[in-house]
Amino acid sequence: MWKFKKYEAPATLEECYQLLTKGKRNVILGGSTFMRTTQMQNDTAISLKNLGLDRIEETENGILIGALCTLRQAETSPILQQYCGGAASAALSSIAGVQFRSVATMGASVYSKYGFSDVITPLLAYHAKVELYHQGIMTLQDYLSHRTERDILVHIILPKQEGVGAFQDCRVSTCDFSMLNVAVYCSEDCCRICLGARPGMAKLAEQASAMLTKLPACERAAHAAEIADLAVSELHFESNMRASREYREHLGRIYVKRLIAQCCGGKNHD
Amino acid sequence: MDILLTVNNKTYKTAIEPYDNLLTALRKLGFKSVKQGCDTGMCGICTVWVNGKPVLSCSTLAAEATGKQITTLEGLPEEAEKFGSCLAAEGADQCGFCSPGLMMTVIAMKKELVNPTTEEIQTYLNGNLCRCTGYSGHLRAVEAYLKA
Numbered sequence: 001m002w003k004f005k006k007y008e009a010p011a012t013l014e015e016c017y018q019l020l021t022k023g024k025r026n027v028i029l030g031g032s033t034f035m036r037t038t039q040m041q042n043d044t045a046i047s048l049k050n051l052g053l054d055r056i057e058e059t060e061n062g063i064l065i066g067a068l069c070t071l072r073q074a075e076t077s078p079i080l081q082q083y084c085g086g087a088a089s090a091a092l093s094s095i096a097g098v099q100f101r102s103v104a105t106m107g108a109s110v111y112s113k114y115g116f117s118d119v120i121t122p123l124l125a126y127h128a129k130v131e132l133y134h135q136g137i138m139t140l141q142d143y144l145s146h147r148t149e150r151d152i153l154v155h156i157i158l159p160k161q162e163g164v165g166a167f168q169d170c171r172v173s174t175c176d177f178s179m180l181n182v183a184v185y186c187s188e189d190c191c192r193i194c195l196g197a198r199p200g201m202a203k204l205a206e207q208a209s210a211m212l213t214k215l216p217a218c219e220r221a222a223h224a225a226e227i228a229d230l231a232v233s234e235l236h237f238e239s240n241m242r243a244s245r246e247y248r249e250h251l252g253r254i255y256v257k258r259l260i261a262q263c264c265g266g267k268n269h270d
Numbered sequence: 271m272d273i274l275l276t277v278n279n280k281t282y283k284t285a286i287e288p289y290d291n292l293l294t295a296l297r298k299l300g301f302k303s304v305k306q307g308c309d310t311g312m313c314g315i316c317t318v319w320v321n322g323k324p325v326l327s328c329s330t331l332a333a334e335a336t337g338k339q340i341t342t343l344e345g346l347p348e349e350a351e352k353f354g355s356c357l358a359a360e361g362a363d364q365c366g367f368c369s370p371g372l373m374m375t376v377i378a379m380k381k382e383l384v385n386p387t388t389e390e391i392q393t394y395l396n397g398n399l400c401r402c403t404g405y406s407g408h409l410r411a412v413e414a415y416l417k418a
Contacts, residue, residue, distance in 0.1 A: 001289075002289060003287075003289045004288055004289050005288065006288055007271065007288035007289075007331070007333045009333075029331070029334070031329070032329060032330070032331055032334075033311050033326075033329045036291070036310070036311065036328070036329050037310050037311070045288065045289070045331075047333070047334060049334060072323070093393075096311070096312065096397055097314055097395075097396050097397010097398065098324055098378075098379075098394055098397055099314055099317045099324040099325050099326045099375060099397050100311050100312070100326055100329070100397055102320075102323045102324060102325045102326075103311070103325050103326055103329045174396045175396065175397065175399075
């Protein structure tokens with residue numbers, strides 16, 4: 001059972017950060033849905049609940065998602081539903097049940113870099129950034145690919161952009177973790193293809209994304225199959241209790257092709 | 271540690287361990303409609319409302335719920351009776367262990383969705399597991415309750 005000795009809910013981010021860095025076994029609380037299932041023994045659990053980080057705001061430069069926003073808030077947010085085809089909010093709607101999504105938070109889902117995350121994949125495709133209290137703003141891609149020092153995720157930032165995104169996942173049963181999830185974003189001058197739950201952490205298929213970007217928008221759907229092959233070949237897939245490597249690769253090809261067709265207006269015959 | 275919890279519009283002072291979940295705190299306060307099921311956040315049996323939204327009380331820290339409005343089935347007697355009658359009429363209540371959690375989610379859904387389709391109802395309720403009924407009775411009862 002997860003236990004901790006002390007609970008604190010400071011009034012400022014600085015106090016939270018000081019507490020976090022005071023001891024190695026101090027931890028920031030998100031929704032606690034995953035922590036609850038662990039056997040971790042922490043000293044102080046630090047709540048962000050007094051910091052007003054439970055809001056989604058549209059600013060001049062993009063959309064700011066507070067770390068303490070629940071998945072359900074993001075799923076039902078009109079701002080996110082209208083953002084580039086609504087793939088980010090659609091991705092959340094298939095995670096467990098409504099009451100689970102009303103507890104789990106966006107910040108914890110991203111900060112923890114879970115391999116099974118359905119939250120990270122569309123955000124990565126949308127070229128999201130993360131704002132960390134101490135280390136400042138960095139792209140989500142950089143955050144995921146580097147080992148970062150202990151910090152507090154304050155906001156997730158989605159840039160203002162005009163493209164269209166699409167998302168698809170596959171599960172053995174409704175409330176299970178995804179055996180694969182895929183997100184594609186396409187605009188006139190930038191395309192991004194991301195695959196997650198392979199079962200490793202979501203990654204950008206860089207070569208496939210670059211190849212898709214280079215194509216004129218009207219030709220992208222016609223090349224979806226070869227781009228899907230490239231995307232799957234450049235990423236690493238593994239087997240686990242949910243699916244075999246081969247099955248994940250097979251699904252990956254189909255989903256990438258399908259989502260490119262969806263974003264670029266082509267037909268998909270799978 | 272001592273905390274103040276506002277449950278069904280009444281404030282209670284209670285002593286908890288810092289890591290206690292809301293489920294434990296509520297049962298300790300006598301709200302026995304809140305059941306422990308899987309204790310991993312998957313079955314929905316422990317559903318209560320926090321600020322009007324259905325949440326898993328097994329996955330919510332009691333300390334995090336201070337200053338918020340908590341509602342359990344004891345706080346919704348009329349709606350519970352209405353939906354309970356529908357469950358009984360449709361033979362959808364067998365062992366009954368999942369019923370309080372299901373009721374909390376269904377009543378929340380009624381507030382949130384306008385004329386939901388069968389698919390929308392099924393999607394909204396997919397976090398509530400039942401090992402007895404096979405769900406078709408539940409669905410009939412929910413549809414009857416929404417029409418009533």
